Amino acid sequence: MAPIIAENSIVLSADDKDSTLADRNTHATRVAGKDADPEKKALFANVTKRIDYSPKIGTELHGIKLSQLTDQQSEELAAFIAERGVVFFRDQDDLDYKEHVRLGRRWGPLHVHPLVPHNQDNPEVIVLDSRLSRFNTNDSWHSDVSFEPAPASFSILKFEEIPEAGGDTIWSNSYELYDDLSQPIKTLLEGLTATHSSDIFKIQTQDSGRKTFGKLNDSEHPVIRTNPVTGWKSVYTNPVFTREINGVSASESKWILDYLSDLVTKKLQYQVRLHWERNSVAIWDNRSTFHTGVPDFRPYQRRGIRVTVSGEKPFYDPKSGTQAKSWEATAKAIIAKQDAAAKAKEDAASKVSATTA
Numbered sequence: 001m002a003p004i005i006a007e008n009s010i011v012l013s014a015d016d017k018d019s020t021l022a023d024r025n026t027h028a029t030r031v032a033g034k035d036a037d038p039e040k041k042a043l044f045a046n047v048t049k050r051i052d053y054s055p056k057i058g059t060e061l062h063g064i065k066l067s068q069l070t071d072q073q074s075e076e077l078a079a080f081i082a083e084r085g086v087v088f089f090r091d092q093d094d095l096d097y098k099e100h101v102r103l104g105r106r107w108g109p110l111h112v113h114p115l116v117p118h119n120q121d122n123p124e125v126i127v128l129d130s131r132l133s134r135f136n137t138n139d140s141w142h143s144d145v146s147f148e149p150a151p152a153s154f155s156i157l158k159f160e161e162i163p164e165a166g167g168d169t170i171w172s173n174s175y176e177l178y179d180d181l182s183q184p185i186k187t188l189l190e191g192l193t194a195t196h197s198s199d200i201f202k203i204q205t206q207d208s209g210r211k212t213f214g215k216l217n218d219s220e221h222p223v224i225r226t227n228p229v230t231g232w233k234s235v236y237t238n239p240v241f242t243r244e245i246n247g248v249s250a251s252e253s254k255w256i257l258d259y260l261s262d263l264v265t266k267k268l269q270y271q272v273r274l275h276w277e278r279n280s281v282a283i284w285d286n287r288s289t290f291h292t293g294v295p296d297f298r299p300y301q302r303r304g305i306r307v308t309v310s311g312e313k314p315f316y317d318p319k320s321g322t323q324a325k326s327w328e329a330t331a332k333a334i335i336a337k338q339d340a341a342a343k344a345k346e347d348a349a350s351k352v353s354a355t356t357a
Ligand SMILES: [Fe+2]
Pocket: 138, 142, 143, 144, 291
């Protein structure tokens, strides 16, 4: 069957020549950002404004053109994204498909999605177009392609077309989800693995008769995983792709998965929300965050372009640290700064009263 080519050269239906594209997916052989300067001086030399959306997740950086990063800056950015979970950029009009792909390749091999439509000339560039909404999974919390043996480390999403209203994306902090669990539950989850499946895509292919671009995988991953860049623990199950917890009964598996999903959905303090503008870019670490689109924008349409970087095979190291532990030092520094500012204000006020006495 010949592919149907839509506007902007999007392949809507796979033909035979595409059927092995996703089979070449592989895992990262190095951890992008792991050896970056902890202070990220090269990256922040260009930053003109930093807006933290919440203390522990989500930052918007101004002054950066993603198409013009040096090697050192892109390494530091990878580390910064792993720490902040998701980082936002505005006005990235010059990040065309070629530069988008080049940025992703700096951090690892690019994933070819087995089902989502892709750009004809760049199979690593997938197109999230609301006109093809039956192929979108963006109205439920998930971590990108967690069904793969080496799931996504980073996803880089740019919106070329945005709705006149609505269509935000929300991310949730999986480090904090882990940190807030009680010790007995942490201990239980740290010994478990879960099966992640591409069932949702299998159903779509059965319903539509569409061929895929490659294998629809199932994979077993630890329920708690270590982020290799930060060394922090996070929960790694999600409602879209995690089929079951292994080694427990079906009802226990359902209880655990429902409980964790409930926390992701309801705990507002874990979440940040981005209101997209045309040419906004979000880059997130799938190993330690979940995300969902907000399906509120119909009848408007939107069209996003995503490049997905394959990471390492997920692992759990019991000796890993936590964001909570690291946060203690950050919180202390914030308190010390506030105290110093308050004291300076007091000293200035007492100087004025001494002068006027
Ligand atoms: Fe996604």
